[in-house]
Amino acid sequence: MLRQMCRRGRLMAFLQNSTTSDPIKTAMNILLQKPSAKEDPSGAGLKVVPLEVYNAILAHLNSARITSAFFRHAQAIPHPDNACVLPRSAFPVNQVKHKCRNYSTFDMHHGNSSVYFAAKEEFRPDSGHIESMWRYKIDGVLRTFIVLSVHQPLFPQDEACNPYRLYPGFLAKVVYTRQLDNLALTILEQDQIVGHVAYYSRPPGTFGITRATSILVNSLHRNRD
């Protein structure tokens, strides 16, 4: 048993350190059926980004000043020479992996879409649901923009009924339940995600709050860096 386990470790090290052209690594990929994921260079799969989302991504790029360039709206023609124009089309993404965890859109998996994030500008952590994700190639780097509907905090009169405000150790809070017709969208990037948030939807009247609410517990990430 000891010998087998030690061999296993050495084999894993061997496979990890061998190059992709190594026949043994190729054989392992065949055996484990791991297809190599590549972006389609032809651009197949590109979709036109909804205008509201497009505008939000553009505003995020220009306000965050993550890149030195100023991005122009694709429809703001004519564009000057060498202008950075944000394309109207991008790759839609349903799922991304971040810190070994899968994050999905709300339609794909409700639990994987519920996230806690650190807003870069305001330094105000918040939470919400991932509605969609779009991948752009900017400056030669693929970047994923996450469209998030931020949870709606309780109004002061309802907050007064919230029992969790007196018990911060639960790491929980109460928000109004997500409503499709009233989504407050914001744009995030992958590195802003801190972790998943579990939630429990409650009917109107819970804790004396007249609207439907969701209780969020934010202890899953446990301050993991």
Place this chain on the structure above:
Amino acid sequence: MAMELGRLISLSTNPSQLAGGTNNSLPLPPFHLPCDVRTAMSALSIEPNIIRSICCPKCLSKYSLDTLPQVCLRRETPRARPCGEELWTTRSTRGGPRRVPRRLYSTQDFESWLEFFLSQPGIEDAIDKSYTHKRSPHVMHSIFDSPAWQSLGNFSTTPGNLTFSYYIDWFNPFTNKIAGKSVSCGAILMSCLNLPYELQHLPQNTFFAGITPPPEEPTMTTITAVSDPIIDRLKPMWDGRLIKTYRYPRGIHKRAAVLARIGDLLAMRKAMGFAGVTSHHFCSFCKLLYAERADIDHENWDERTGQEVLEAALEWKQASTKKRRKEIFKEHGVRWSSLHALPYGDPVRHTVLGVMHNWLEGVLQHHARVLWGIGIVASKFDKAAIDDSKAGPTSAFTTPHPLNSLMDIDIETDILEEEVEILFQESRQYLDTPSHISRVRSEASILLVNGFGGDSDHEDIDFRPDSDSDSGGESEDSSDGDEIDADNSWEAGCVFTAEELSRIHACLSETVIPSWVERPPLNLGQKSHGKLKADQWFVLFSILLPLTLPEIWQPSSNDHHKVLFENFYNLVTCTNIVCAYSVTQESADAYLDHYIKYRQSSQVLFPNITPRPNHHYAMHNADLMKFWGPLIRLSEFSGERHNGGLQRIKTNSHICG
């Protein structure tokens, strides 16, 4: 896949089949495809340097084949009788009966492993980051930020030096099948703490030092025989050796040391030479006695020091009689351990209290099962009580029949009840009722293996007696049983009504959680779901119950519910702090503050339930967090995963190698 491989092998011997076996096929040159795994082993150079030695099946003393006597001649002390165990056996082989040693012990050579480990491209770069790490002044995110990292002087921060953790735990190589073979192996593992956490526990970066000889785990006194060979190879590494690495193929001077010693409570007590969890000196961190374990006045506890422990252990080792050893053990609760031979180690400070067993499977499980009585309600005897309780909440102070909980067990309950009744009568006659009650309950807890949270491997360790039967009569419990936990836990009913439990079940079912989180059983409290894993206890207490209990208990005008809720809140707050991946001085202090409140309110709510040793050990978590940083990064989870990996290895029932 196997068929494809077979076809390939077939092709290698008959290439003409490639074109469908027709005569028009292209002529292919003959080629040879190896079909024996040994060819791959040889070509890949993945064979470890395993050292196999002969050992006594009873005392595990090491022997060489050349001088192997008929029976074991080892004496526990110079004046003790020899062990006398038969060392040879006759095995039927194809060539006829053959005399072979009865037991072998396998260990891996450390230096050869270190050369393999450091020959991996990039591993030295990853290690180097630990030397240049800038300590976070306020928040500890890893051991690099902790005082523990400085506790070996400048060893851990000196480039080239390697600091390891030492993990030991027991597992059943045939998994935990109740009806299967009951065998126990001990895995001794070491992980390089210099690596980033995500790399530390990969199989290729873990040193599998040895697997203790099955079928039984070593005792308190025989464990030194299995750890001595490993420690003997580690000792010279403190001064260093010339080791070939990826960057330095001709070799470079490397030093290695063991810092954190990790395992569950029983394993650590054995490995570190401390007395068991039910002995008088039950704590390895302070000198509080077992009878005083309910004490929460931590400021007045007399802390143990490493120096004191080492001196007592050395005195124990040098004692020439078992009687003297017993006296020393009784006075200090300490025996000799192989790890004491490492000249730099501190047996008190460098022993880690595992969060997984102490908190998740210890305190949390105890709270659910014993204090709240979840699981008791499913009993036949309580059915009526549950129906009645729909009219009003069940009080935790009510005292139903003590046998109610036993009815969950698949045994002939009528017979059991009768036997227990006779025992009660008998005990009353001799005025020793408490000890009889506790015996009955011990049986109950052991028999609950198929019920809520019960298991032979990772069951609440406090239920398990110490097994040191062959250690020369050194009883762990010098109190001769009067100190055995007179736990009245099974007298408590469930604190939840049936309606409240159904609301909890609804919450377990309807709460939206990410796909990687394992949801606890939706029928929580019924025996059919079996044992909960440590991470399920975490999810239950940290995520799911906080989502529903405020709704159940908060609006109530019942003062008892309010106290129950505050008690639960303090427990959850402690859970969130002790399981976090970052620690500050303030969060550690907050943990202690909440934990003391939890213990105080538990005493008020459940006055008949005696605290377990685990509850006392958890008092030390605040100091441990301040010393080690986030305890979850040093928890037993990674070691348990390796145990699982070892269990899954197909050995054709040959488990010695």
